[in-house]
Amino acid sequence: MAQLLKKSVKLALIQLACTADKAHNLKHARSKVLEATKAGAKIVVLPECFNSPYGTKYFPQYAETLLPSPPSEKQSPTFHALSNLAKETNAYIIGGSIPELEEKTKKLYNTSLTFSPSGDLLATHRKVHLFDIDIPGKITFRESDVLSPGNKITLIDLPGYGKIAVAICYDIRFPELATIAARKGAFLLLYPGAFNLTTGALHWELQARARAMDNQVYVGLCSPARDMEADYNAWGHSMVVDPNAEVLGQLDEKEGIVIKELVAGRIEEVRKGIPLYTQRRFDVYPDISEGKVRFEE
Numbered sequence: 001m002a003q004l005l006k007k008s009v010k011l012a013l014i015q016l017a018c019t020a021d022k023a024h025n026l027k028h029a030r031s032k033v034l035e036a037t038k039a040g041a042k043i044v045v046l047p048e049c050f051n052s053p054y055g056t057k058y059f060p061q062y063a064e065t066l067l068p069s070p071p072s073e074k075q076s077p078t079f080h081a082l083s084n085l086a087k088e089t090n091a092y093i094i095g096g097s098i099p100e101l102e103e104k105t106k107k108l109y110n111t112s113l114t115f116s117p118s119g120d121l122l123a124t125h126r127k128v129h130l131f132d133i134d135i136p137g138k139i140t141f142r143e144s145d146v147l148s149p150g151n152k153i154t155l156i157d158l159p160g161y162g163k164i165a166v167a168i169c170y171d172i173r174f175p176e177l178a179t180i181a182a183r184k185g186a187f188l189l190l191y192p193g194a195f196n197l198t199t200g201a202l203h204w205e206l207q208a209r210a211r212a213m214d215n216q217v218y219v220g221l222c223s224p225a226r227d228m229e230a231d232y233n234a235w236g237h238s239m240v241v242d243p244n245a246e247v248l249g250q251l252d253e254k255e256g257i258v259i260k261e262l263v264a265g266r267i268e269e270v271r272k273g274i275p276l277y278t279q280r281r282f283d284v285y286p287d288i289s290e291g292k293v294r295f296e297e
């Protein structure tokens with residue numbers, strides 16, 4: 001059987017200290033990406049909303065226009081910063097997420113951009129499941145007050161390595177998305193995300209390990225660093241989980257980088273030991289990766 005991950009590769013998750021100053025965030029992200037790639041990382045991930053504060057009131061102010069693609073420097077400084085950075089470092093860059101304004105419809109999205117080592121945009125993921133929760137006395141958040149949802153699953157081929165899937169934060173709570181991506185051959189599920197102090201402690205690691213365990217693939221969660229002065233206090237704890245649901249590396253709440261090697265053959269080894277992939281009973285329940293699945297918007 002062909003290996004899902006064709007060649008071992010170092011993955012870096014950058015838990016960036018994000019501020020309200022976009023230019024600073026972009027400069028700071030560059031210095032951290034350079035640090036990660038100097039340490040050998042070839043796939044580098046930034047956090048959700050890494051170029052702005054996280055909060056519905058900030059999205060319109062910080063939003064950039066990505067379409068038609070490629071946007072001009074003025075429409076999207078972040079697009080160009082990430083593209084140049086990918087070229088400069090010869091690495092795949094998964095640019096966390098940024099608030100996006102679609103000029104034509106005036107809709108706002110929470111959008112992730114992935115660039116190849118030659119600086120080409122490989123894929124765009126607009127957060128599919130908007131973060132609308134209400135836990136009395138703890139946290140109420142309604143992304144849908146200002147954002148529109150994306151409408152597709154994002155699978156990306158990284159030539160030389162294999163396929164990854166990118167989704168954003170709250171998307172991780174919907175295991176269908178992960179399962180479909182894994183059945184379509186992803187070796188790694190990446191979630192730039194910013195859980196909070198209420199749901200973080202309870203669900204962040206659990207979600208990461210559950211998605212890895214169910215699908216027997218690598219999982220990476222990349223959060224901003226925690227800032228107790230900000231309106232939204234991110235959980236932090238960016239982590240890499242292996243296909244056997246073991247945490248390979250996890251940060252605390254402070255700024256940092258976690259770099260781990262994803263090993264070619266490890267997925268197949270885990271699947272040989274616990275052979276879920278040949279034991280599924282599609283005569284009892286349907287294969288959700290077949291049928292009507294949207295990969296294109």
Ligand SMILES: O=C(O)CCC(=O)C(=O)O
Nearest residue numbers: 131169170194195196199
């Ligand atoms: O699911 C959660 O608990 C947090 C989700 C979140 O913060 C987000 O989607 O940005």
